[in-house]
Amino acid sequence: MSNPGVIIAGAAETDQIGRLPGHSTLGLHIEAARNAVADAGLTMKDIDGIATVSAPGPVQVAHALGIYPDWIDGTGVGGTSFLLHVRHAVAAIRAGYAKTVLITHGESGRSRVGAPPFRGDPASPVGQFEAPYGTLGPTTTFTIPALRYMKEYGLTHEQLAYVAVAQRQWAAKNPRAMFRDIISVEDVLASRMVAYPFHLLECCLVTDGGGALVVTSADRAADFPKPPVHVGGTGEASETPMISQMIDFTESRMFREAGQRAFAEAGITTADVDHLMIYDAFAHVPIYGLEALGFVKKGEAGPFIAEGNTEPGGALPLNTNGGGLSYTHTGMYGMFAIQEGVRQIRGEAAAQVDNPQISVVLGNGGMFATCGVLVLGKNPR
Amino acid sequence: MPPRSKAVPVPTPETQPYWDGAAAGELRIQRCVDCGTPYFYPRPICPSCGSGSVEWFTASGQATLYSYVINHRPAPGFEDDAPYAIAVVQLAEGPRMMTSLVGVPATPEALVLDMPLRVTFEQRGDVSLPVFTPVADTYGQEQP
Numbered sequence: 001m002s003n004p005g006v007i008i009a010g011a012a013e014t015d016q017i018g019r020l021p022g023h024s025t026l027g028l029h030i031e032a033a034r035n036a037v038a039d040a041g042l043t044m045k046d047i048d049g050i051a052t053v054s055a056p057g058p059v060q061v062a063h064a065l066g067i068y069p070d071w072i073d074g075t076g077v078g079g080t081s082f083l084l085h086v087r088h089a090v091a092a093i094r095a096g097y098a099k100t101v102l103i104t105h106g107e108s109g110r111s112r113v114g115a116p117p118f119r120g121d122p123a124s125p126v127g128q129f130e131a132p133y134g135t136l137g138p139t140t141t142f143t144i145p146a147l148r149y150m151k152e153y154g155l156t157h158e159q160l161a162y163v164a165v166a167q168r169q170w171a172a173k174n175p176r177a178m179f180r181d182i183i184s185v186e187d188v189l190a191s192r193m194v195a196y197p198f199h200l201l202e203c204c205l206v207t208d209g210g211g212a213l214v215v216t217s218a219d220r221a222a223d224f225p226k227p228p229v230h231v232g233g234t235g236e237a238s239e240t241p242m243i244s245q246m247i248d249f250t251e252s253r254m255f256r257e258a259g260q261r262a263f264a265e266a267g268i269t270t271a272d273v274d275h276l277m278i279y280d281a282f283a284h285v286p287i288y289g290l291e292a293l294g295f296v297k298k299g300e301a302g303p304f305i306a307e308g309n310t311e312p313g314g315a316l317p318l319n320t321n322g323g324g325l326s327y328t329h330t331g332m333y334g335m336f337a338i339q340e341g342v343r344q345i346r347g348e349a350a351a352q353v354d355n356p357q358i359s360v361v362l363g364n365g366g367m368f369a370t371c372g373v374l375v376l377g378k379n380p381r
Numbered sequence: 382m383p384p385r386s387k388a389v390p391v392p393t394p395e396t397q398p399y400w401d402g403a404a405a406g407e408l409r410i411q412r413c414v415d416c417g418t419p420y421f422y423p424r425p426i427c428p429s430c431g432s433g434s435v436e437w438f439t440a441s442g443q444a445t446l447y448s449y450v451i452n453h454r455p456a457p458g459f460e461d462d463a464p465y466a467i468a469v470v471q472l473a474e475g476p477r478m479m480t481s482l483v484g485v486p487a488t489p490e491a492l493v494l495d496m497p498l499r500v501t502f503e504q505r506g507d508v509s510l511p512v513f514t515p516v517a518d519t520y521g522q523e524q525p
Contacts, residue, residue: 120388128390129422130479132510133467136456140467148448151494196451196464196489244469244479245422249448 005218005380006090007228010040011342014106017209017328018178024114028106028210029061036212037102041225047214049098051075051085052105053332055116061104071098077238078365079279079332082213083372086338087234089215099216105335106210113208130242138281139195139203142367145249146197146284152250153299155287157197159306161188163283164201164325166311171322173312173351178205179326202283204324204333211335213342218380229345232358232381233266235259235373243367254371255292255362262360263293266375270295274356275344276316277337279364280323286310289362290318293373317353320344334363334372341376387458389506396423398437403509408440408500410476421476442500444470444513447477451487470498470513484514 012035014020014028023031029052037044050062050069054076062069073088075081082105089101108115118137121127135141149155162185171177183201191200221228235258240246247253263269270293278289290301295316304310310318321327321340328336341359343349357379363372375381392400402409412419413427414434420427427435449468452459459465466487471477483501485491498513 122388123391123393125422127388128392128396131388131456132390132505133479133481133512134387134452134456134459134462134465135467135479136452136454139454140450140452140456143450144448144467144469146448147450147494193451193453193464195453195467198450242422242479244477249469 004094006093006215006231007218007221008086008213008231008342008376009216009220009224009228010036010042010214010226011211011229011339012036012039013211013336013339014209017176018207019110020108020208021111021113023108023208025106025108026056026060026064026114028108028208029056029104030064030106032106032210032212033061033065033102033104036214039226040214042100042214046100047102049089049092049101051089051101051103053081067102069098071101077370079281080334080363080365080370080372081332082335082338083234083361083363083374084236084370086213086215086231086374087236087372090231090234093215093217101215102212103215104210104212105330105332107330107332108208109329109331110206110208126242130244138367139198141243142282143195143198143284144243145246145368148249149284149287150197153302155299155302157189158185159302160197160202160283161185161199162306163280163286164188166305166308167280167319167323167325169311170320170351171326174322174327175350177322177327178207179322198282201325204281204329205326207328207330209328209330209336211339213338227346227378229342230377230380231374232377233262233264233268233375235261235265236371237261238370239368241366241369246368251298252288252292252368252371254368255289258371258373259293259362262373262375266377266381268358268375272358273316273360275320275341275353275359276318277320277341277359277361278318279333279337279362280319280325281329281333281364283325285364286318293360293362312351320349320351320353334365337361337363338374341374345376345378385457387505388456390508390510392508395425399423400508402437402439403502403511406502408442408511409437410440410472410474411435411437419474419476421472421478441473443473444498444500446492446494446496446498447471448494449482449492451489451492466492468513481512482514483512
C-alpha cells in the first residue's frame with residue numbers, strides 16, 4: 001500500500017452495557033471516550049479530530065470533553081456510522097487534516113435517558129409512502145425482505161432460527177453478553193412472534209451502552225500501550241432510505257460494493273479472513289452479509305450457518321461477542337462490532353479466536369440503507 | 382393520553398399529483414419521457430437516467446405480492462388490526478411500493494408470494510391511501 005498506514009490505537013466500551021438508567025446518551029459518550037483515550041495511553045489534549053453521529057453530535061461531544069478539534073465528522077447514517085467514521089478518519093490522517101481522531105458512540109437505547117425522541121416527518125418519503133401502512137421501527141421494515149429470500153432460495157424457518165442459536169453459543173462464553181443461556185432452534189421458534197417470520201429471539205436486543213476508538217497513523221504504532229490494530233482496507237456504500245425500494249430483496253448491493261472496496265484496498269480474499277463480524281439487527285442480516293462478501297454463494301449462507309461453520313469450533317468464527325442478538329444492541333450497534341474485531345486482533349476477546357491475523361467487520365445502517373466495511377489486521381497490509 | 386391515530390401522509394408539491402390521483406380512485410405514478418422507465422416514489426428526476434423530463438400516468442393498479450411481514454406489535458392506531466400484514470408489492474409496470482393488504486386474512490397460508498393483487502383505496506384523514514387486495518377468485522372469494 002502506497003498510502004501511509006492507519007491504526008486503531010485505543011478502543012473501549014463503557015464500563016457496563018445493558019440497562020443503565022443512571023447514564024444519559026451524552027454521559028455514555030463521555031465514559032466511552034475517557035475509556036478509549038485511556039486505553040491508548042493518551043489524554044483529551046492529544047485528540048485533534050472528532051467523529052460521532054448527529055445526536056448528540058460531534059460539537060456537543062467534543063465540547064463536553066474539552067476538545068476543540070481541527071477536524072469534525074458528523075456522519076449519521078445509522079448503526080454503521082462508526083465504520084464510516086473510521087474510513088473518513090483514515091482519509092483525514094493521510095491528508096494531514098488530523099493526527100489523532102476520537103470516534104465515540106453512546107446511546108441510551110433502552111432507558112432513553114437524554115435520548116432524542118423518535119419522530120417521523122409525515123411529509124418525508126418514508127412518512128408518505130411507508131409509515132401510513134403501520135410500520136413501527138426496524139422490526140416492521142428491516143424484516144420485510146426475508147420472506148422473498150426464503151421463497152427464492154429455500155431458506156427454512158429452522159435455518160433462520162439457527163442464526164440466533166449459533167450466536168448464543170458465542171455469547172455463552174462472554175460474561176458481558178446480556179443473554180448467555182444456550183438455546184435451541186425449538187426455543188427460538190417457540191419465542192413470541194414479533195413480525196412473521198421473525199420471532200423474538202431472531203430480533204436484536206435493545207440496550208444502553210457506548211464505545212469509542214482512537215485512530216492515528218501507523219508510524220506511531222510503538223507509542224501506545226496496546227498492540228496496534230491496522231486498518232488495512234475500508235469501504236462504504238448506500239442503497240435505500242426505504243425498505244420498499246431495496247433493489248433486490250434477496251441480496252444487499254451495498255454490502256457487496258462496500259465489501260469489494262475494502263477487500264481490494266487491503267488486497268485480501270475471503271480465504272484470508274480469520275474472524276468476521278456482520279451487523280445482526282435481525283437473524284437474516286448475517287445471511288445477506290456472508291453472501292454479499294463472497295464467503296458462500298447465494299442461497300448457501302443459511303445451511304452454512306446451520307452446519308456449524310460460524311459457531312465456536314467452526315471454520316469461520318462469526319459475531320463472536322454474541323452479536324446484536326445476544327451481546328448488546330443500543331440501536332447503533334456498529335461500534336460494538338468494531339470493538340470485538342479489535343479485541344480479537346489484540347487477543348483480548350472473551351471468546352478469543354486462535355491468533356487471528358485478519359478480522360473483517362461489516363456494518364449496516366438503517367434498513368439496508370448504508371454499509372461500512374473494515375478490514376482490521378495484526379500487521380500492516 | 383388519548384389514543385393516537387394512524388399515521389396520515391402529508392403531500393409535498395412534488396407528490397401532490399399522486400395523492401390527487403388516489404382521491405380520484407387512480408394509482409398515478411411517474412415515468413421518464415426520455416428513457417421511458419416508470420418509477421416510484423414520486424420525485425422530479427428519473428432515477429434511471431437522471432433526466433428531469435418526467436411525466437405522470439395512471440398505472441393499471443395490478444400488482445403481485447413481492448414480500449411481507451405479519452406485524453404483531455401494532456403501530457399507533459393499528460391496535461385493533463394486529464396482527465396485520467405490511468407488504469411490498471410489485472406493480473405490473475415494474476416499480477415496487479409498500480402497502481397494506483385488505484380483504485384477506487393476515488396469515489402465511491392466505492398470503493402467498495406472487496399472488497395477483499389490485500389497488501383499492503382507503504380513507505385516512507383527508508387523504509385517500511392506496512392499498513391492495515387479492516383479485517377475484519385467487520383467495521376463493523369475490524372482491525367488491
